[in-house]
Amino acid sequence: MSLSAYLRDNLAAIGVGVLCCLGVAGMLAVLGVGVDATVLVPCFVALCGAVVLGLGYVRRRRFYTELARIVEDLDRTYFASELVEEPGFLEGRLAHEALEAVGKAAADDVAFHRRQAESYRDYIELWIHEIKTPIAAAHLMTADLHGGVASKLKAELDRIESYVEQALYYARSTSLARDYAIRELSLADAVRTACKKNARYLIERGTTPSIEVGDGVTVFADASWLSFALGQVLVNAAKYGATSVRFTVREEGAGTSAARTVLEIADDGPGIPAADVPRVFDRGFTGKNGRAQGSATGMGLYLVATLCEKMGLGVGLASEEGTGTRVMLAFPHDRRRMDDQV
Numbered sequence: 047m048s049l050s051a052y053l054r055d056n057l058a059a060i061g062v063g064v065l066c067c068l069g070v071a072g073m074l075a076v077l078g079v080g081v082d083a084t085v086l087v088p089c090f091v092a093l094c095g096a097v098v099l100g101l102g103y104v105r106r107r108r109f110y111t112e113l114a115r116i117v118e119d120l121d122r123t124y125f126a127s128e129l130v131e132e133p134g135f136l137e138g139r140l141a142h143e144a145l146e147a148v149g150k151a152a153a154d155d156v157a158f159h160r161r162q163a164e165s166y167r168d169y170i171e172l173w174i175h176e177i178k179t180p181i182a183a184a185h186l187m188t189a190d191l192h193g194g195v196a197s198k199l200k201a202e203l204d205r206i207e208s209y210v211e212q213a214l215y216y217a218r219s220t221s222l223a224r225d226y227a228i229r230e231l232s233l234a235d236a237v238r239t240a241c242k243k244n245a246r247y248l249i250e251r252g253t254t255p256s257i258e259v260g261d262g263v264t265v266f267a268d269a270s271w272l273s274f275a276l277g278q279v280l281v282n283a284a285k286y287g288a289t290s291v292r293f294t295v296r297e298e299g300a301g302t303s304a305a306r307t308v309l310e311i312a313d314d315g316p317g318i319p320a321a322d323v324p325r326v327f328d329r330g331f332t333g334k335n336g337r338a339q340g341s342a343t344g345m346g347l348y349l350v351a352t353l354c355e356k357m358g359l360g361v362g363l364a365s366e367e368g369t370g371t372r373v374m375l376a377f378p379h380d381r382r383r384m385d386d387q388v
Contacts, residue, residue: 049103056099063095106138167217174214181207204246208281212345215274219352226268228357233309233377234259236269237293240276244284253284256292263295265307265377271353278346279311279373285342286335288315288370298376305379306360312372318365326363327351 053060067088074084132142181203188200218226234257241248241255248255265272283291291313299305318326322333329348336342347363350373354361360376 053099056102060095060099063092067092067095105133108133170217171214174210174217177210178207181210201246201250208244208247208277211274212278212349215271215349215353216345219349219356226271226357228266228268230264230266231269231272232261233263233265233295233307234261236267236272237276237309239269239273240280243273244277244280247281248284251284251287253280253288254290255280256290259293259295259309263307265309267357267359267377271357275350275353275375276311278350282346283311283313283315283371286315288313290314303380307377307379309375309377310372311375312370314370317367317369317371318363319367323363323365327361 070091071084071088074087132139184203185200188196188203191199237257237259241257280291291311294310294312296308296310297305298308316335319334322331322335325331326333326347327350328344330344331348332342332344336344351361354375358378360374360378362374362376363371364374365371
């Protein structure tokens with residue numbers, strides 16, 4: 047709160063004070079008490095009024111400045127009343143009480159919606175686990191079927207299962223609870239698991255994976271989350287016309303605190319337009335290729351980025367139209383991150 051704003055807010059009181067000083071001076075002049083008294087008494091009254099205004103400004107400025115700073119620093123401003131001290135002046139106390147009431151209402155509203163979200167998430171997870179039973183039964187019933195129609199039916203079942211799994215991981219990614227466990231695992235095994243899980247789709251699309259990852263390479267991640275993320279990258283590459291997907295690994299920053307293992311997934315697909323690259327990890331973003339393809343949801347790479355962030359992994363993408371796309375996953379070597387998650 048600036049001094050000019052405070053004075054403007056108290057302009058009426060200042061005007062009344064000036065009139066009082068002029069009135070006192072007029073009465074003293076009429077009474078004939080002398081020039082000195084006629085000047086000094088109104089000046090003293092004006093000085094007292096200025097002191098009162100100054101003290102009021104100091105008290106209010108401290109409160110409003112602290113409140114503005116706290117509101118600016120807080121992500122959840124409804125906690126402001128808990129952090130600012132209740133002031134001694136009346137309007138400040140009223141403002142503090144109003145902040146407390148608004149903060150309590152907002153906190154109750156947030157808690158209510160959080161409970162609703164958790165309840166909905168629990169229902170979605172339950173539904174997903176229930177729907178897996180008829181999907182598994184359908185897989186068993188089609189296991190002995192052969193021919194073109196049977197192959198198409200199996201492919202559609204795989205696609206349904208993939209979308210169901212995507213919904214499950216999306217529900218888990220929005221939860222505050224930790225549904226994952228960071229452990230040391232074989233990177234090659236995770237890549238092979240992702241390829242095997244999506245093998246039918248890769249064959250259908252004519253996409254061949256090439257795994258150039260040594261069996262001795264280990265990283266810290268959650269096995270199921272990592273395999274799912276790799277599967278999303280694989281499916282994306284195959285969906286947009288890649289005929290080959292190459293997995294390679296390298297180590298960066300060896301011997302430093304920033305040491306990490308980088309898994310690169312490179313495909314020979316059509317590539318992504320430069321204007322779309324910065325947004326490929328945004329939720330629901332399909333881009334030019336996705337709109338042309340027709341069935342894109344914009345959730346695959348979003349989930350990859352979200353799950354990697356929760357696991358403490360880095361993720362990046364580089365692409366040019368006509369030259370393919372490279373997705374990089376960075377696995378820090380720092381074991382303390384794993385210990386914090388366990």
